[in-house]
Amino acid sequence: MKSLVKPRAVVIGGSLGGLLTANTLRAAGWEADVFETSSKQLESRGGGVVLQPDVLDALAYANVELPDPPGVMSGDRIYLDRDDRVVEQLYMPQMQTSWSLLYRAMKNALPASALHAGETFVDFQMDGEQIITQFESGRSERADLLIGADGIRSTLRQRLLPEVVPVYAGYVAWRGLVEESDLPRVAADVLRNRFAFQQGDGYSGLCYLIPGENDSTVFGERRWNWVWYRKYTAERLAELLVDRNGVKRAFSLPPGSTKRADIAHLREDAPKWLGPTFRALVDATDDPFMQPIVDLRSSKMVFGRAVLLGDAASVPRPHTAGSTAKAAANAHALALALSSTWQSDVTIDSALTRWENQQLQRGRLMTDMGISLGDRLMQIAR
Ligand SMILES: Cc1cc2nc3c(=O)[nH]c(=O)nc-3n(C[C@H](O)[C@H](O)[C@H](O)COP(=O)(O)OP(=O)(O)OC[C@H]3O[C@@H](n4cnc5c(N)ncnc54)[C@H](O)[C@@H]3O)c2cc1C
Secondary structure, three states: OOOOOOOEEEOOOOOOOHHHHHHHHHHHOOEEEEEEEOOOOOOOOOOOOOOOOOHHHHHHHOOOOOOOOOOEEEEEEEEEEOOOOEEEHHHHHEEEHHHHHHHHHHHOOOOHHHHHEOEEEEEEEEEEEEEEEEEEEOOOEEEEEEOOOOOOOOOHHHHHOOOOOOOEEEEEEEEEEEEEOOOOOHHHHOOOEEEEEEOOEEEEEEEEEOOOOOOOOOOOOOEEEEEEEEEEOHHHHHOOOOOOOOOOOOOOOOOOOOOOOHHHHHHHHHHHOOOOOHHHHHHHHOOEEEEEEEEEEOOOOEEEEEOOOOHEEOOOHHHHHOOHHHHHHHHHHHHHHOOOOHHHHHHHHEEEHHHHHHHHHHHHHHHHHHHHHHHHHHHHOO
């Protein structure tokens, strides 16, 4: 036995990547604390997450309990044309859940003393083999490892790899959530129990059911989660990113921030592109919101005792349904790699090197796949 003192990780970011990391590391015998810039409970931006095996594996390893069932099953994938005819149908069962269900389950699994809201990471410095993390509040924390799970605009990545920045892919995802009972019956009958798509020249839509706000999967209490990918020039995107209070948003428009005029335009445009079912979804949505699609890939994830993971390290396009799965795989593999370090001769540094090699490759595969799927779908030539 090498040590009786548990090693400690400071995790920056209290969204899915950070919570997955803290839960899996604690299951591996580490101390792990989460520091999140937002002082409030985070609110779901969009709802829908395809529940991939990587997420379930990581949560099982960390003994995080999920509601039963943890999501809504779909059986067939259907592809509709603009007249709502089913042009393709294939049996491809999968489960969809919500961002907030996963968030709550993971947050509840951590002791309150491990969660530090309202703490913004600003910098770090090394002190021998220890890393000292500094926060805007003046607080500093000493640990064996610093983990940046601080998302697409990661401060830690900006500090370590300032040249790596998100690049706009030329299109955005308009998204919306509709209470199950608020969608007209004729559209609901087309969509229920299915993962539905409508694809055309340079645009694409998809829809599936997710649990309700209270995690309910009972018929009538769930929500329709839809996405409409559309191309915009960088100039038009910049206009759309000005929110309804006139504030220029750097990255996305969360629910409740899209200008009324832009929502009206979206509704006006819907009949030019979408068939009756997808149109009904847009019409039934009070507050559509928007997320530009970007590409981002870091060439490294380990920098001595500082580590990047989840969206901070690389962002696969959403067609892969893989951002959360990648964050889960990063976190789970990190915990497995580090589990033996404090009671054996495996060093933290050698465990991190092996982990980085595997996870960089996974990130590359997923980002490549996302670019290829997205460009083909949106008919973008590069
Ligand atoms: C509020 C919120 C809601 C979301 N809702 C959905 C959804 O409904 N569907 C979906 O598919 N995806 C959603 N996502 C994105 C999804 O979580 C990620 O794409 C994926 O799960 C990888 O997560 P991540 O933790 O690596 O990055 P992110 O989810 O982007 O989380 C990064 C976290 O780091 C925090 N942070 C950033 N900078 C600092 C700093 N300097 N100091 C401390 N903390 C910092 C951010 O506030 C954020 O909570 C959401 C993300 C957020 C933040």
